[in-house]
Amino acid sequence: MAKCAFLGLGVMGHPMAGHLAAAGHEVTVYNRTASKADAWAQQHGGRMAPTPREAAEGADFVMACVGNDDDLRQVCTGADGAFAGMSEGAIFVDHTTVSSAVTHELYAIAKAEGFGFVDAPVSGGQAGAENGQLVVMCGGDQPDYDMAEPVIAAYAKLCKRIGDSGAGQKCKMVNQICIAGLVQGLSEGMAFAEKAGIDGRAVVEVIGGGAAGSWQMVNRHETMLDDKFDHGFAVDWMRKDLAICLATAEEIGASLPVTALVDQFYKDVQSMGGGRWDTSSLVKRLKAFD
Structure with missing residues (x-):
């Protein structure tokens, strides 16, 4: 010990x-x-x-x-x-x-x-x-x-x-880059299902076991559908992390167009008073800006 x-x-x-x-x-x-x-x-x-x-x-x-x-x-x-x-x-x-x-x-x-x-x-x-x-x-x-x-x-x-040294932090940047696009895609899917008049939970039950499945889908779809975001990883912290990703991308010459876009979407969520909401609150932004 x-x-x-x-x-x-x-x-x-x-x-x-x-x-x-x-x-x-x-x-x-x-x-x-x-x-x-x-x-x-x-x-x-x-x-x-x-x-x-x-x-x-x-x-x-x-x-x-x-x-x-x-x-x-x-x-x-x-x-x-x-x-x-x-x-x-x-x-x-x-x-x-x-x-x-x-x-x-x-x-x-x-x-x-x-x-x-x-x-x-x-x-x-x-x-x-x-x-x-x-x-x-x-x-x-x-x-x-x-x-x-x-x-x-x-x-x-x-x-x-x-x-x-530094490789762990760069790996975490990859993690956050992947999550940013994934959560935006899931948000669009859940918002689309609602607009289309179909049951989002039933949709996830069907597609969650296929190629569209993810940890975010399993663990966040219900709270997204219920409009509950007082849990999880805060938008403020995600924007801090994405700022690191974008600055590093600029340094090394990497292209992160989707990450940059989603970062601005999170900025919109902050302007809605959602800085402490979970990152899955991107779906709330979609509904607000609809």
Whole structure:
């Protein structure tokens, strides 16, 4: 069993840290809102620390799941950052979806200080985190990944190293690019079925087992048809992720016309007050703009 720190106890980090504790690891948590860290410690029997540095002191592995590039830099660097408390040979595992640029930046600092850095964004959403069924896509040095993978297994159904530093984040970009087009297609299909006067649930029962089937179809068609979006992965976070995808595409010369279009559709959803709605709310935009 390992000594772990977990930084960030949002809807993803809270259950992920809980799975580490349940697996027998010794876990210290940090959260910007200290009351959340205290509540986690009382629930799971670990301890809380007032700063990322203090959480990381003596840890074999330091996991982070925060909001964006700036949040990650804040918990990593500076006098109170985790890097200041990490020991030589320890490994930092970043589960945040961020740019590959900040990943390369922090990887270089970590290596210079004598500890590892694995970028390890996740897919599976809140339900995946709660059930310990996340998919984790990793970048970094092979020895660091090999050491971290058995610990990550506490909350992952699949964990794979894609390549060197930044490869995990680039894989997550592919994931979000694919989801963007998929959800828009599903939204159009559900809206079309309603306009055509046929039962959307019956349609999904028939086509869901064929080539049109997807996780999104299975898990989101009913809430889409019921106009319920107060769950799942928020539009605000999806737009943050798609901005990373589009910026990286510009850098490498990749074409993402559908992604760019769907990003603007999500901007429309935000203007409707749906920034915290699930990404499947694209169907609500279709109905509003009909």
